[in-house]
Amino acid sequence: xxxxxxxxxxxxxxxxxxxxxxxxxxxxxxxxxxxxxxxxxxxxxxxxxxxxxxxxxxxxxxxxxxxxxxxxxxxxxxxxxxxxxxxxxxxx
Numbered sequence: 001x002x003x004x005x006x007x008x009x010x011x012x013x014x015x016x017x018x019x020x021x022x023x024x025x026x027x028x029x030x031x032x033x034x035x036x037x038x039x040x041x042x043x044x045x046x047x048x049x050x051x052x053x054x055x056x057x058x059x060x061x062x063x064x065x066x067x068x069x070x071x072x073x074x075x076x077x078x079x080x081x082x083x084x085x086x087x088x089x090x091x092x
Contacts, residue, residue, distance in 0.1 A: 017088040024080055028073050036066035 039047060044058030052060045084090075 035069045
């Protein structure tokens with residue numbers, strides 16, 4: 001049976017919660033940066049040796065791949081934050 005808000009204890013450890021939240025956010029931003037800036041600009045010449053859907057891979061990442069990764073990161077962030085909120089008993 002789910003607990004009511006009155007039965008759910010408050011945030012167990014605020015500092016640990018924020019540390020985990022910041023670690024998650026910075027990690028996902030780093031992945032997004034590497035994919036968008038790295039694959040689309042820095043590593044484009046190397047990636048252009050390969051192709052996806054008839055387009056060079058570096059070009060594909062710059063035009064579409066980074067957007068797909070960004071959307072996937074949004075969904076992952078939502079799931080990970082829900083898990084963190086349950087772990088640290090944060091009420092919304």
